Structure formats: structure tokens, C-alpha cells
Amino acid sequence: MSGGRAWVYGDDINTDVLYPGAYLKGPIEEAAKHCLEAIDPTFVPNVRKGDIVVGGENFGIGSSREGAAEVLLMHGVPVVLAKSFARIFYRNAFNVGLVALVCKDTNRIAKGDDLNIDAAAGTVENKSKGETYSCETVPPHLMEIVNDGGLVPHLKKRFGRTS
Amino acid sequence: MGMTISEKIIAKACGRETVTPGEIVTCQVGLAMFHDSSGPRRQAPALKELGRDVWDPDKVVCITDHYVPAVDALSAEILKITRDWCAEQGITNFYDQQGICHVVLPERGHLHPGLFAVGGDSHSPTGGAFGAFMIGIGATDMTGVLATGEIWVQVPHTIVVRWSGALAPTVTAKDMMLALCARIGLNGAGYKVVEFMGEAVTALPMDERMVLPNMTAEVGAKTGIIAPDQVTLDYLAGAGAATEGALDWFSDDDCVYEQVLEFDADALSPQVAAPHSPANSKGVETYNGVRVDQAYIGACTGAKLADLHMAAEVVRGKKVAKTTRFMVAPASTRITQAAAKDGTLETLTEAGAILLPSGCGACAGLGAGVLAEDEVCISSTNRNFQGRMGASSAKVYLASPYTVAAAAVAGRIADPREFVSAGALSP
Incomplete structure (x- = not known):
């Protein structure tokens, strides 16, 4: 279960907006300071642990840079909700321990809405509006990866078991 | 089945x-x-x-x-x-x-x-x-x-x-x-x-x-x-x-x-994608006349040998506009070699092109040729998301190497068909 305030954006939020190329070279902590800056300079100074990022269609389109998912996690965002995700971003999210949930009702969510999310059950409770939305179920093997904290800890567990 | x-x-x-x-x-x-x-x-x-x-x-x-x-x-x-x-x-x-x-x-x-x-x-x-x-x-x-x-x-x-x-x-x-x-x-x-x-x-x-x-x-x-x-x-x-x-x-x-x-394919004309999305593509006539600070031939999409040939066809015997930087980053060292051998590099540089190293370069916002605030670039690369090629307010138009080269010569977005006659094209 995760809960927090919604940061709502539109369609096609791309990886250059999430993690500008100019910061690819340096430490991720520096890149994180510029997350979403091009479209919302208020995000980084105001985001709080537990907040939820909400997008429209095709969230995370663009580069394969995994930092695009990682920086959200570094800002304390545990879940991204979107109507659809770009496929590399979707995989990257689970691989680094960020939950990406496909929810077709994200247009009903407004900036600042108080959300309560149950990823396993696939539900989003919008406490501000008194509504509940359902999400597509996450494939079990991805839930397992994210519950282990990402692909590397997941593989560590698997190798530990088999060796 | x-x-x-x-x-x-x-x-x-x-x-x-x-x-x-x-x-x-x-x-x-x-x-x-x-x-x-x-x-x-x-x-x-x-x-x-x-x-x-x-x-x-x-x-x-x-x-x-x-x-x-x-x-x-x-x-x-x-x-x-x-x-x-x-x-x-x-x-x-x-x-x-x-x-x-x-x-x-x-x-x-x-x-x-x-x-x-x-x-x-x-x-x-x-x-x-x-x-x-x-x-x-x-x-x-x-x-x-x-x-x-x-x-x-x-x-x-x-x-x-x-x-x-x-x-x-x-x-x-x-x-x-x-x-x-x-x-x-x-x-x-x-x-x-x-x-x-x-x-x-x-x-x-x-x-x-x-x-x-x-x-x-x-x-x-x-x-x-x-x-x-x-x-x-x-x-x-x-x-x-x-x-x-x-x-x-x-x-x-x-x-x-x-x-x-x-x-x-018969009905297709040269296309240009306006900032900040490849989906903002329309026929070149829509953006005709937009002034460009830089014309960039580069990336995995647009700097192969055939791409350099296209650019060379357009600029052959012409000069790059004084107000425009024309940058060419061949996609590989082998391509550079081939383009040196067949005279393409000579054609491009005589027109005023600046040669850059082979690599992702400005397309990924990392190498030489990135843009300042509010600058306008036309590029043979694949994506023009905001902030990708440098400053956040820079505007990148995407087009074919022909159209990029035409803009380099004209100093503004221009129809490449006006620069190359069908008979002049190499096979």
C-alpha cells in the first residue's frame, strides 16, 4: 500500500524531461535535481516522500536511460500511474523497484488529490474525490521483482537459492 | 495457423x-x-x-x-x-x-x-x-x-x-x-x-x-x-x-x-517535424522560411554514407548561409573513410560544413554541437524532445538529410526539391 499526493501530467512524458541528457554523464543525484524541470519546475522543490506521479498515455517514451525511473524513486515516489507506459520505461521501473500501474482513469485525478494505492489488488483510492479506480494487474513475475526491491536483489535471491 | x-x-x-x-x-x-x-x-x-x-x-x-x-x-x-x-x-x-x-x-x-x-x-x-x-x-x-x-x-x-x-x-x-x-x-x-x-x-x-x-x-x-x-x-x-x-x-x-x-510513396513529400515531437510532422512547405541557427547531419538515423551523399547532392557547388552552422558527424569511422574516398567530404567541407567526430554527439545532448537557449536547429536525427539537444528552450526540427542540407544553404527551412534536380541525383 502506498499513499500520497498526486502530481498530474499529460501524455508522452518523455525521458529527456524526466532525466535531461545533459546530466547523463554525471552523478544521478545531480540529474535528480532537474527531474521534470522542463515542464514543471515546482516538482523537485515540493515533492514529498510517498507522492504519486500520474501521467496520461505513453509515460516514459524515449531513451532507455534507467535513471528516468530511478530519479522518481529517489524523490520518494513509490508508484507511477498512467494510462499506458513506454515499454522500456515500464521494464526499467520494476527493475529498479518502482511500481508502474496502468490505470485508464488517470484523467479523473487532479493535482494534489490524496491517493491511496494498493498495487497488489490493483486499486487506486482517490480520497479527495471519494472515488476508486481499478488498474491492470501487474504480471506476477514483475510483482515479485519489485517486492524484492528490483531485479538485482531479485537475482541475488534466485542465485542464492540455486547455488 | x-x-x-x-x-x-x-x-x-x-x-x-x-x-x-x-x-x-x-x-x-x-x-x-x-x-x-x-x-x-x-x-x-x-x-x-x-x-x-x-x-x-x-x-x-x-x-x-x-x-x-x-x-x-x-x-x-x-x-x-x-x-x-x-x-x-x-x-x-x-x-x-x-x-x-x-x-x-x-x-x-x-x-x-x-x-x-x-x-x-x-x-x-x-x-x-x-x-x-x-x-x-x-x-x-x-x-x-x-x-x-x-x-x-x-x-x-x-x-x-x-x-x-x-x-x-x-x-x-x-x-x-x-x-x-x-x-x-x-x-x-x-x-x-x-x-x-x-x-x-x-x-x-x-x-x-x-x-x-x-x-x-x-x-x-x-x-x-x-x-x-x-x-x-x-x-x-x-x-x-x-x-x-x-x-x-x-x-x-x-x-x-x-x-x-x-x-x-508516390504521394509522399519531404517532411519536417516541428518542436518538440516527431509526431509534429507535416510537409516541408508548412515550415518553409523558419530561420535556423544550425543544421545538423548526425546520429544513427541520419549520418550513414547514403545520408552524407544526400547532403552532398544539395550543397555541391553552393555555400552554407552565413547565419547558419552546418555540422556533419558521420555515423562511423568506416563511413568517414568511404566519404573521404568518394569525394563526399570534400563537397561538404567546400560548402562550409564542419566535421565532427563519429558518435551520438549533439543528438543525445552530450557531444559537440549542442544548442543555446532559444536557438533553432534542423536535424537529421530521430527525436526532438524538449531539452534533448542542449538548452531547454532550444527548438529542433527533424527532417531528412536533403532537407537539412537545403536549410543549411538557405539559412532557413526550405524545400530540398528546389535545390536538387532529379537528373543530378546519384544512383
């Missing part, structure tokens, strides 16, 4: 007779490619943590292209990590500063039809031009591949993009892809494979074919693919790649396509 070429490759890679779209399967990886940005700097510490070495060094290709050549201590360090790690892990397929990974990979014979491949870069679908099923993945996914030699995939549905007719002179594969972006949008092929076919596709040389699957990344596709034919075989033979059984990879007549999109 038959299968598509993509389904056949996935079925073979997961050891099954057949697969069905929607299924999640685990595939054995035939080739894993990565570069200096997505590569060893990320995987080395993770593999160490896992206590694993690379599962099969012969199936791994590493190519430095993002931070080349080093311009500061930070980029030099990333390149050093890459070189040291390749040596330590016994990665002999290591190409250091030889060009952009998606171009170097086929050039050096690493791709062939039927291959199931992963690449640590979003433009990895480029491999589909050679009949390989090649998908882009992130750094941790790559760590998983390097540690285990396998990866899970959901079998994708296939969309057909069929181009009938013939392209007019100065209309290119890039224009075909910009038109596709405009028609179906940035998520128009989300999670799907785009299979290209039709006489306008098979008429393209390999340099041009590569642009089609390359830019499927811009429509959200899992990958793109073109069934191999004699043109593919000739290229593979020249590159020293495996050709045995290459033509056995094709989509069955009774396979199931989710959708077939028809396009008419």
Missing part, C-alpha cells in the same frame, strides 16, 4: 514450436549489445554484487559512442571504465570510438536474420533492418541478461506498415518515418512490432532501410523488422555476417497481423 517473422524468432529463442501474442516467455539471448553510457559503468558494480561474470563473452558487443571522444575528466573516466571492464571480462567484440552502435553493429557483421538480440539503447530496433528481432532494454535488464543469458518478453502483436508506389527524388526513408509518426502518434505502435513491407520499402538500399525500424522507437514500438531479401543478403555478405538460411525468415501467408497500415 502461420506465424509472423517476429513470432518465429521469439519461438526459436524460447525453445518452442509456436508462440502467441500476449504470452510471456523467457528467451535465450543471441546477442547483447551496449554502449559506454548504458554499459559497464552500470553493469560492472551490479555483476560484482551478484558475484557473476558475463554468461558468454562471444555473444556480447560493446561500442563506445556516447562520450566519444572524451571532452572532460568525467567522460574520460566513463570510457576508461568501459575499456578496462571489456578487457577484464574478455569482451573481444569491443569497438572503441568507431562510430554509433546501431551502425557499427551491422557494419562489422554482428547481425543476421533470425537473431534474437537485445541492445542497451532505445534505438536498438535498427537491427530489424537485417531481419533480426532486436529490442532496446535498460541497464538493469542488461545486467540480468549478462548474468543469465536470458530475458523475459511478452510476445508482441505485429502491425504492418506497407508502402506501395515509389518515392520521388529527394524523398527518403526519414520522410516515411516522420509521416508514420504524424499518422499514428508517439504511442501508435505501443508494445507492438512494426513490420515494414511493400515495393517502396524493398526498393530501399540497406542504409535507408535502417531508418525504418530505427524510428519505430518514436512510435512506442517494441521493435521494427523487415524480412530479408537479396539486398539484405548482399549487405550481410559484404559485412562478413552469417547468411546461411537467412531467407528462411519471413512471415507466413496465413500469419495474423493486428493491423495493416497502407501508405502511398
